Amino acid sequence: MKNRSIYYIAIITWSILPLAWQIYTSFSSPEALTAPILNHNNRWTLENYIQIINSDPPFWTYLANSTLVGLLTTFITLLVAIPASYALTKISFYLSSIIRLILLGAALFPYVLLFLALLEFARKLDLGNNLLALSLPYSALSMPLAILLLSSSFRDLPKDLEEAATLEGLTLLDRFRFILIPLIRPAVASTGILVFLFTWNEYPIALTWISNENMLTLPVAMARIAGSSIYSVPYGAYAAATVLGSLPLLLFVIIFQKQIVSGLTQGAVKG
Amino acid sequence: MSLILVLPAIILVILVFVFPLIRYAWLSFHAVSVSTGLVMVPNFGANWSRLIEDQRFWQDLMQTTRFTAFSVTLEIILAIAIALLLDQRWNGRGIIRAITILPWALPTTIMALGWRWIFNTPYGPIEQLTQLFGIEYLNLLSIPKYTWITTVIADVWKTTPFVALIILAGLQSIPNDLYEAFRLEGGNSLQALKKITLPLIQPYILIALLFRVAQAFGVFDLIQVMTGGGPATSTESLALYSYLNAMRFLDFGYSATIMLASFLLLMIISITSYILLKRLRLLTVK
Numbered sequence: 001m002k003n004r005s006i007y008y009i010a011i012i013t014w015s016i017l018p019l020a021w022q023i024y025t026s027f028s029s030p031e032a033l034t035a036p037i038l039n040h041n042n043r044w045t046l047e048n049y050i051q052i053i054n055s056d057p058p059f060w061t062y063l064a065n066s067t068l069v070g071l072l073t074t075f076i077t078l079l080v081a082i083p084a085s086y087a088l089t090k091i092s093f094y095l096s097s098i099i100r101l102i103l104l105g106a107a108l109f110p111y112v113l114l115f116l117a118l119l120e121f122a123r124k125l126d127l128g129n130n131l132l133a134l135s136l137p138y139s140a141l142s143m144p145l146a147i148l149l150l151s152s153s154f155r156d157l158p159k160d161l162e163e164a165a166t167l168e169g170l171t172l173l174d175r176f177r178f179i180l181i182p183l184i185r186p187a188v189a190s191t192g193i194l195v196f197l198f199t200w201n202e203y204p205i206a207l208t209w210i211s212n213e214n215m216l217t218l219p220v221a222m223a224r225i226a227g228s229s230i231y232s233v234p235y236g237a238y239a240a241a242t243v244l245g246s247l248p249l250l251l252f253v254i255i256f257q258k259q260i261v262s263g264l265t266q267g268a269v270k271g
Numbered sequence: 272m273s274l275i276l277v278l279p280a281i282i283l284v285i286l287v288f289v290f291p292l293i294r295y296a297w298l299s300f301h302a303v304s305v306s307t308g309l310v311m312v313p314n315f316g317a318n319w320s321r322l323i324e325d326q327r328f329w330q331d332l333m334q335t336t337r338f339t340a341f342s343v344t345l346e347i348i349l350a351i352a353i354a355l356l357l358d359q360r361w362n363g364r365g366i367i368r369a370i371t372i373l374p375w376a377l378p379t380t381i382m383a384l385g386w387r388w389i390f391n392t393p394y395g396p397i398e399q400l401t402q403l404f405g406i407e408y409l410n411l412l413s414i415p416k417y418t419w420i421t422t423v424i425a426d427v428w429k430t431t432p433f434v435a436l437i438i439l440a441g442l443q444s445i446p447n448d449l450y451e452a453f454r455l456e457g458g459n460s461l462q463a464l465k466k467i468t469l470p471l472i473q474p475y476i477l478i479a480l481l482f483r484v485a486q487a488f489g490v491f492d493l494i495q496v497m498t499g500g501g502p503a504t505s506t507e508s509l510a511l512y513s514y515l516n517a518m519r520f521l522d523f524g525y526s527a528t529i530m531l532a533s534f535l536l537l538m539i540i541s542i543t544s545y546i547l548l549k550r551l552r553l554l555t556v557k
Contacts, residue, residue, distance in 0.1 A: 110489020117291030265440030
């Protein structure tokens with residue numbers, strides 16, 4: 001047991017150390033960052049955080065934008081994916097296997113290669129610089145994984161249950177509301193959470209669709225700080241932004257850890 | 272009835288995944304750039320012959336392949352080790368799991384610049400450590416020969432947790448009785464790893480491998496923010512090159528050609544490696 005804990009410490013250190021360096025940087029004054037590591041004068045400061053919070057637009061705008069797109073995308077994805085996944089269990093086995101294989105291929109696809117065609121869509125339909133419009137490509141891109149996850153849990157439900165409900169005279173909508181969705185709730189939760197995470201972190205499409213400062217999502221806003229001046233990146237302020245931007249996600253991961261793990265592992269098992 | 276329920280999803284998927292590839296095929300046989308006033312003019316395969324003679328494309332292909340090979344290999348090896356540890360029953364397992372997922376859950380762009388700061392010369396912690404030991408500055412971010420290594424490290428840091436979770440699912444699917452029976456037969460734990468664990472988690476490794484190879488081959492966020500493809504385009508990936516062609520050089524026809532070529536190459540790589548693994552009998556699953 002003892003030497004095992006060394007490995008645990010190694011894993012934790014490896015995961016946390018780069019973040020810890022960001023936290024350290026975010027509280028350091030510019031002088032401290034460029035002076036030898038043991039210099040103690042004017043070492044600590046909150047200046048970086050004050051700068052980030054008072055920036056224009058304020059930092060929380062990006063957090064709010066990302067959250068808004070994330071919630072809308074999750075909603076649309078589930079709205080389309082749940083009925084589709086249910087229907088996949090009703091059609092012939094042969095056809096549904098083919099559809100699932102195609103979906104698997106799409107889920108594996110590095111979607112960044114699609115950005116140019118998607119940008120053309122945005123230009124044709126005048127969806128550029130529209131925060132909520134981002135949900136359209138996002139939900140479409142999340143669809144393969146969502147359907148794969150949800151359809152496998154629909155398939156695991158006992159058949160008699162729904163037959164009994166149908167005999168009782170429940171309509172399809174009622175069956176969804178009162179029987180099917182409550183039963184697959186864990187899968188719905190983990191699918192929703194994975195979709196939200198994907199949306200929250202998405203970069204290339206947000207980068208090409210949005211240029212208005214007030215509508216940027218968090219990942220693009222972070223990258224903008226990086227690109228603002230290639231020679232002297234304001235590392236202290238950037239680190240403060242990193243910390244503030246990571247906190248919501250840290251909470252998210254701690255709260256939804258179980259669903260994230262089960263979503264990913266289900267994806268691997270059923271995929 | 273069932274088909275009506277599937278239809279919206281199918282349409283969305285086709286619109287986003289299939290239509291773009293057809294569109295790229297069409298674009299790749301046209302000149303669409305500033306010189307044509309962004310109007311599509313057929314150019315009869317000129318994009319493709321340019322691609323074949325484009326040094327930068329081949330260099331980026333080599334770089335993307337190298338990045339993919341190194342980061343995915345490291346990720347799988349580390350992930351197996353981490354998954355084996357996380358599989359142990361232990362009180363604080365939940366917390367450790369949350370901590371290990373965190374790098375994967377964070378947006379890539381958030382830490383991409385963080386990594387640039389870590390490798391910064393002379394103020395980053397790596398250089399300060401080397402100074403402590405009296406070694407000269409490594410200048411990892413400004414020597415084209417070595418910078419790609421820093422991107423591999425950043426990618427391994429971020430993505431290993433994801434791979435580890437998938438492999439963990441494989442480990443947890445192995446019934447405990449199997450190990451007990453093996454122990455009763457007199458096998459030790461190293462043999463158990465070789466004879467039971469690794470063969471049984473093989474399908475999970477394969478799924479992780481497939482997914483990671485595809486994603487790493489399309490690496491974009493990390494490179495664009497961390498190094499911008501530099502120094503001297505040494506870390507530029509295919510996705511970044513096609514992005515630059517579209518957004519900076521405004522040459523949409525050529526950008527589409529690069530993306531379609533990347534996609535086709537990825538297909539070829541996946542299919543040949545699948546066949547190869549099967550031929551070599553490294554693969555026992557279907």
